[in-house]
Amino acid sequence: MASNExxxxxxxxxLEIRDLKTHFALDEGTVxxxxxxxxxxxxxxxxxxxxxxxxxxxxxxxxxxRLVPPPGQIVEGEIRFHRQFxxxxxxxxxxxxxxxxxxxxxxxxxxxxxxxMVFQEPMTALSPVRTxxxxxxxxxxxxxxxxxxxxxxxxxxxxxxxxxxxPEQRFDDxxxxxxxxxRQRAVIAMALACRPQLLIADEPTTALDVTTxxxxxxxxxxxxxESDMAILYITHNLGVVAEMAEEVVVMYxxxxxxxxxxxxxxxxxxxxxxxxxxxxxPRLEDVLQDRREKLNAIEGMVPSPYQRLQGxxxxxxxxxxxxxxxxxxxxxxxxxxxxxAVRCHLYT
Amino acid sequence: MIxxxxxxVMRMIPLLFLLSLVAFLIIQLPPGDYLTEHINALRAxxxxxxxxxxxxxxxxxxxxxxxxxxxxxxxxxILFKGSFGQSxxxxxxxxxxxxxxxxxxxxxxxxxTIFVWAISVPIGIYVSVRQYTFTDxxxxxxxxxxxxxxGFLLAMVVMYFSFAWFxxxxxxxxxxxxxxxxxxxxxxxNMLTRIWVPVLILGIGGTAHIIRIMxxxxxxELRKQYVTVARSKGLSEFAVLMNYPVRIAINPLISSLGFxxxxxxxxxxxxxxxxxxxxxxxVLYRSLLSQDMFLAGSFILLVGTLALVGSLLADxxxxxxxxxxxxxxxEEM
Numbered sequence: 277m278a279s280n281e282x283x284x285x286x287x288x289x290x291l292e293i294r295d296l297k298t299h300f301a302l303d304e305g306t307v308x309x310x311x312x313x314x315x316x317x318x319x320x321x322x323x324x325x326x327x328x329x330x331x332x333x334x335x336x337x338x339x340x341x342r343l344v345p346p347p348g349q350i351v352e353g354e355i356r357f358h359r360q361f362x363x364x365x366x367x368x369x370x371x372x373x374x375x376x377x378x379x380x381x382x383x384x385x386x387x388x389x390x391x392x393m394v395f396q397e398p399m400t401a402l403s404p405v406r407t408x409x410x411x412x413x414x415x416x417x418x419x420x421x422x423x424x425x426x427x428x429x430x431x432x433x434x435x436x437x438x439x440x441x442x443p444e445q446r447f448d449d450x451x452x453x454x455x456x457x458x459r460q461r462a463v464i465a466m467a468l469a470c471r472p473q474l475l476i477a478d479e480p481t482t483a484l485d486v487t488t489x490x491x492x493x494x495x496x497x498x499x500x501x502e503s504d505m506a507i508l509y510i511t512h513n514l515g516v517v518a519e520m521a522e523e524v525v526v527m528y529x530x531x532x533x534x535x536x537x538x539x540x541x542x543x544x545x546x547x548x549x550x551x552x553x554x555x556x557x558p559r560l561e562d563v564l565q566d567r568r569e570k571l572n573a574i575e576g577m578v579p580s581p582y583q584r585l586q587g588x589x590x591x592x593x594x595x596x597x598x599x600x601x602x603x604x605x606x607x608x609x610x611x612x613x614x615x616x617a618v619r620c621h622l623y624t
Numbered sequence: 625m626i627x628x629x630x631x632x633v634m635r636m637i638p639l640l641f642l643l644s645l646v647a648f649l650i651i652q653l654p655p656g657d658y659l660t661e662h663i664n665a666l667r668a669x670x671x672x673x674x675x676x677x678x679x680x681x682x683x684x685x686x687x688x689x690x691x692x693x694x695x696x697x698x699x700x701x702i703l704f705k706g707s708f709g710q711s712x713x714x715x716x717x718x719x720x721x722x723x724x725x726x727x728x729x730x731x732x733x734x735x736x737t738i739f740v741w742a743i744s745v746p747i748g749i750y751v752s753v754r755q756y757t758f759t760d761x762x763x764x765x766x767x768x769x770x771x772x773x774x775g776f777l778l779a780m781v782v783m784y785f786s787f788a789w790f791x792x793x794x795x796x797x798x799x800x801x802x803x804x805x806x807x808x809x810x811x812x813x814n815m816l817t818r819i820w821v822p823v824l825i826l827g828i829g830g831t832a833h834i835i836r837i838m839x840x841x842x843x844x845e846l847r848k849q850y851v852t853v854a855r856s857k858g859l860s861e862f863a864v865l866m867n868y869p870v871r872i873a874i875n876p877l878i879s880s881l882g883f884x885x886x887x888x889x890x891x892x893x894x895x896x897x898x899x900x901x902x903x904x905x906x907v908l909y910r911s912l913l914s915q916d917m918f919l920a921g922s923f924i925l926l927v928g929t930l931a932l933v934g935s936l937l938a939d940x941x942x943x944x945x946x947x948x949x950x951x952x953x954x955e956e957m
Contacts, residue, residue, distance in 0.1 A: 343855055379861045388858030395856075400849040403868050405946050414867075415857040450947045466857070 289358055290474055290506050291317040291340070296353035296374070298332075298339045305582035309335040309348060311530035314609065317474060322500060322507045324521030324538070326514060326553070330578055332530040333510045337476045340508070341393050342378045350374050359390055360473060389419040392467040393476040397483050398460035402451035408435075409447035412466045419470045434465040439495060457488035464496070471503065478510045493519055514557060518542060523615075526550050529578070529589040532609065536616040546618040548596045549574070588621065596622055625950055628943055636932055643932070647924040648695050651917040659687060661915060662712060681710070698921070709918030713911060718922045721907065726926065728797065729904040732826070733888040735819055737881070739827040740834055745877070747831075748838025749870060755843060767832030775895040779825050783899070786821075794821045795900040822899050826892050834877065841876055845869035871945070878942050882935030889927055 298310035310332040317323050325333045338344045340355055355373040376383040392415075395401045402411055412431040416422060422430065428447070435443035438461040451459055460480060467475060477496065481489035497520065500507055509520050517524055517538065524541045526534040526549065534547040545551045552574040576593035579585060585592070591602040601621050609619045659681060682688050689697075701707045708718035751760040786792040796803070797818050802811045845851065846869050854864045893905040904923065911919040943949045 341856055343852055345852075384858040384860060386858070388856055393853075393856045395849055395853055397849055401853045403850045403854070403871065404948055405871050406867070414854075414859065418858055450951070452948060453951070463853070466853075 288319045289316060290319045290321075291315075291358070291508070292354070292356040293336070293340070294354045294356070296336065296339055296355060297351045298335050298344055298348055299351050300348040302347065307581045308530050308584075309581075310339060312353075313527070313530070313532055315525055315532065315535075317506050317508055319473070319506055320500075320504055321523060322509055322521045324517035324524045325508065325510045325527060326512060326517055326524060327527035328512060328578060330581065331527040333512075333527050334478050335530075336527070337393065337478050337508065337510050340373065340391065340476060341387060342373055342376065342383055343393075344378075357386065357391065357474075359386065385419070388415045388467075388472075389470045390472055391474045391476065392470065392472040393478065394460075394464050394467045394480045396479045398456055398463050398480075399483065401463045402459060404450065404452055407448050407450055408454070408462045411451075412447075412462070412469055415466060416469050431465070431469060434469045435462070437468065437499065438462075438465045440465065456484055457491060460484060460488070460492055461495070464492070464499075468499065468503075468505075472505060474506050474508065475500075476508045476510070479512070481516065482511075482513075489516075496520070514542075514553060526553070531589065531619065532617075533590065533619045534617070535609070540616055544616075546612060546616065546623065547590075547620050548594050548622070549590050552593075552595070588619075598622075625943065628950065629940055632936055632939055636936060639932055640929060643928040644699055644925055645695070647921050647928065648698060650924060651915075651921040652691060652694075659712065698918070702922075702925075708922035711911070711916055711919040713914050713916040713919065718919050721919060722904070722922060722926065725902060725904040725907050728902060729888060731815075732819065732822060732892075732901070732903060733884050735823045736826045736830070736888065737884055739823050740830045741877070743827070744831045744834035745838055745874070748835045749842060749865065749873075751835065752839045752842030752846060752873075753865065755839075763835060767835050770828040771832040773828075775825055775829055775892065776898045778828065779822075779895045779898040782821060782825060794818065797822075797901055797903075822892075822895065822901055825895055825899070826888065829891070830887075837876055837880075838873060841873040842869055845873050875942060875946055878945065879935075879938050881941070882938035883931060884934060886927055886931045 293313055293315040296310050296313045296315075297308070300307040300309055313332070313336055315323070315325075315336070325336065327333045335344060335348065338348075339350055342350075344350065353374055357371050357373055359369045359371055361369075371382070371386070373383065373386070402408065409428065409431055412434065413424070413427040416427040416430050417424070420427070420430070432443045432447055435446060440446050440458060440461045446454065446458070446462070451462070454462060464480070480496070481492050484492060493516065496507065499505070507520070509517070511517060511520075521538050524534075524536060524538050525532055526541070526547065528549050534541070534545070534550045536544075536546075541550065542554065545554055552572075555572045556574060558571055574593055575595070579589075579592065585603075587601075587603040587605055588594070588607050591597050594602065597603075598621060605621075607619050607621050607624065609617050610623050611617045612623060659678065663678060687694065698709065701709060706719070708722070710716075711718050711721050714721050747763050751763050754760050783794055786794045797815050798811065799814055799818075802814045805811050848869075851864060851868050854868045855861075859867070889905045889908065892903075893909055896903050896905050897909065904927075908920065908923040908927075910916075911923065939949075
C-alpha cells in the first residue's frame with residue numbers, strides 16, 4: 277500500500293502500521309483483537325481512531341507501545357516507526373517495533389522517549405506511594421543525559437507547560453493529593469517530559485467530567501500546535517474526534533472500515549457502520565423540535581469475540597446487507613478518492 | 625507524622641492496662657498457687673516448713689488478700705520498682721530469669737525474619753510474574769510441604785542426621801564451654817555457628833506463608849494501570865517491578881512484622897524444647913506447668929507488651945513507606 281494513499285502526501289510519514297494482527301489465545305478460543313490494521317500517522321498530524329468498546333482501538337495503541345498484556349501477542353504485521361534524532365534533523369532511522377521482544381533495550385529507548393502514551397484512568401495511572409515529581413523525573417533521567425537537579429527543572433517546566441497550578445509545590449505532592457484533572461495533567465506531563473515525536477492518547481478524558489475534559493482537550497491541542505508532536509488519539513467519542521483530529525480511522529471488530537479526513541467523516545461518510553455511528557448521536561435541533569423520542573442505535577450487538585464471521589464482519593448488523601455478497605467474500609479497503617478509503621462491498 | 629505517632633502511643637495505654645489484667649487473670653485461673661503447692665509438697669515429704677519465710681512471702685505478694693489487692697500489689701511493683709516479683713521455681717527474681725532469655729529470643733526472631741524474608745520475598749515476586757507456570761507450582765508445592773511438616777519433627781530429623789553423618793550435636797545455642805560464660809565476642813561467634821539450625825527450622829514454616837502473601841498482593845498490584853504506565857516510560861522490567869508493584873505489595877508484610885515475637889514464642893515452643901534452646905518460650909512453658917505465677921504472668925505481660933510495641937513500630941514503618949497512611953491520619957485530626 278502506498279503511503280500517500282490518504283492524501284496530504286507532502287507531509288513526512290512518522291508511523292506506518294501494516295497488516296497488524298494482535299491476537300489473544302485464550303482457552304475459549306482466539307480473540308482477534310486487532311485483525312489486519314493499516315494505519316499511517318504523519319509528523320505533526322492528529323489521527324483519531326474511533327469505534328465501539330472492543331473494536332481493537334486500544335489494543336492497536338498498546339501494540340504500538342508493545343505493551344499488549346499477555347496472553348495477547350502480535351502475530352503478524354509491521355509497525356514502522358520513522359525515528360528522528362534531535363541533534364541531526366536530516367538523519368532518520370526506520371525501526372519495525374513489531375520485531376522486538378517487549379522488554380528489548382532498543383524498544384525501551386523509544387518507549388517513553390520518542391513515543392509515549394497517556395492512559396485512560398488518571399486515578400490509577402500513578403503509583404500512590406511515590407511523588408508526582410519522582411514519577412515524572414524517572415523517564416527524564418532514563419532517556420536524557422541530565423543529573424537529578426536538571427531533571428527536576430525539566431519536570432517542573434513540563435508541569436508548567438501542562439498548566440499545572442503551582443508546579444513547584446505539586447512536584448512533591450503525592451497523586452492522591454491532586455484532583456482528577458490535575459492528575460491527568462501530571463500524566464500528560466509525564467508523557468511529554470522527553471518531548472516525544474508521537475503521543476498516543478488512549479481516551480485520556482473519558483474518566484473526567486466534561487468541564488475538565490474540555491480543558492484537557494484544549495491543552496492537548498495547544499501542546500500539539502507548539503511542538504512537532506503527532507498524536508494518535510483513541511476515543512469512542514465522535515465529538516472529541518471532531519475537535520481534535522485531522523484524519524479519522526474508524527475501526528470495527530479489529531479492522532479499519534473507513535479512513536478519511538475529519539470533514540469527510542461527518543459530511544460524507546461512506547461505510548454503513550460510520551453512518552450508523554453518526555446517526556446515533558442525538559441532534560440538538562431534533563430534540564428542540566421534539567422530532568425524536570428515541571436514540572438511533574445500530575441494530576444488533578457486537579458479535580462474540582470468539583466468533584469468526586464469513587465475509588464482511590459487519591454484515592449481520594448492516595442496513596445495506598447484500599445477501600450472497602457481504603456474507604461470502606471479505607471486502608478489501610478500497611480507495612474512493614484522495615484520502616478516503618472504505619472497506620465495503622457497496623463500493624466495489 | 626508526629627501527630628500520628630502520638631496518636632498511636634495514646635491508643636496503646638488502655639490496651640496495656642487490659643493486657644496486664646488478662647495476664648494476671650490467666651495466671652490466677654488455675655486453682656491453687658505455687659506457694660501452697662510448694663508447702664504441701666514439703667509437708668508431704670515430711671520436711672519442716674519455715675513458717676516465718678512463708679509468712680513473709682505471703683505478705684510481700686499479698687497472697688492472702690483478695691484478688692484485686694494482689695493485682696494492685698503486682699502491678700505497683702512492676703511500675704514503680706521495676707520488679708516483676710520472685711520466681712519460686714528458680715529461687716531468683718523474675719527480672720534475672722527473663723532478661724537473658726528474652727534477648728536470645730529476640731535475636732532468634734530477628735535472624736529468623738531475615739532468613740524468611742530473604743528467601744520468600746524474592747520467590748514471591750518471581751512466582752507472581754510467572755503465575756501458573758511450572759516454577760510457580762513447584763515453589764507452591766515446596767512451600768506447602770514446609771508449612772505442613774511440623775517444626776519439631778524437622779528439628780528431630782535435622783538433629784539425627786547431623787549427628788549420624790557429621791557427628792555434630794546441634795542442640796542448644798552454645799557449645800558447653802560457653803554455656804555459662806558471660807557475654808563476649810567469642811560467645812557471640814559461638815552462637816552464630818549454632819543459631820542457623822533453629823533459624824532454618826523455625827523459618828521454613830514461615831516461608832510458605834510469606835511467599836503466598838507476597839504472590840497474592842503482587843498479583844493484585846500487577847494488574848493495576850500504573851504498572852503499564854511505568855512500562856510505557858521505557859523502564860526495564862526489573863525497575864518497573866521494584867519501583868512500582870513491589871513498593872506497594874511489601875506493605876502487608878511490614879505491618880505483620882509486629883507479631884513476629886509472639887509468633888516465635890507461641891509457634892516455636894516445641895521446636896525450642898526439642899532443640900534445647902535457652903529461649904523465653906521454653907521458660908514460659910515450664911513456669912506455666914509449675915504454676916510459677918509471677919514468672920508466667922510477667923512473661924505474658926512482656927510478650928504482649930512487645931507485640932504492642934512491635935505493631936506500633938510496624939505501623940510507623942508503614943507510615944514511613946506509604947504516604948497514604950501518613951496523610952490519611954492528618955486529615956482525620
